[in-house]
Amino acid sequence: MSYCENSERSKHKKIVRTWRKEEDEILLKAVEMFGENNWDKVSELVPERTKKQCKERYINNLSQRNEKRKWTCEEDSTILSLRNCVGNKWTLISEKLVNRSPNAVKNRYFGHIKRLGISELELVEEALRNRSSSAFEPVDKNMFTVCN
Structure with a gap:
């Protein structure tokens, strides 16, 4: 076995998956229930997603604060x-x-x-x-x- 295969880093590979529509819907409902400051609780309702992933997905893509319009x-x-x-x-x-x-x-x-x-x-x-x-x-x- 090579050093890379035994390294601590290789044991914690980040799995990147595209968010599905169903996950977005669950996330929106969870944020509605628990608010934007309780990501531990929110992430419990979104299977296979961390609290960091939930927070970033919501803030950067789903929140009303993320309006798509021309910049002034x-x-x-x-x-x-x-x-x-x-x-x-x-x-x-x-x-x-x-x-x-x-x-x-x-x-x-x-x-x-x-x-x-x-x-x-x-x-x-x-x-x-x-x-x-x-x-x-x-x-x-x-x-x-x-x-x-």
């Missing part, structure tokens, strides 16, 4: 400025965004913002350009008379 310049700017302040604390950063998971925020940063070398100033300028092209422009407050 404001969100990119928030990610960039908060990352400059707090570092790679994706959970903390995601809490400042609406319906974005920590994993989605991390992927956005490394897959788009950092790769393109976008600066915070560029994002702010783009957001201002988009805002000024809106159909709803602010009006002068003196345009109307206030009635009491």
Whole structure:
């Protein structure tokens, strides 16, 4: 037998399986019953899945916080400025965004913002350009008379 076959690492091989629809349904019901902070109990109802697998599957794929929509310049700017302040604390950063998971925020940063070398100033300028092209422009407050 080779060293690799006897090693401690080979005894604990990680088995990767795709999540089935039935497992997702069970997971959603378990989270509904026990909440998002009781992964020990949740995982007891999901056969052959660990609490870590259940938590990651729920947060990254099933949670309402993981919304699939286009990213805005404001969100990119928030990610960039908060990352400059707090570092790679994706959970903390995601809490400042609406319906974005920590994993989605991390992927956005490394897959788009950092790769393109976008600066915070560029994002702010783009957001201002988009805002000024809106159909709803602010009006002068003196345009109307206030009635009491």
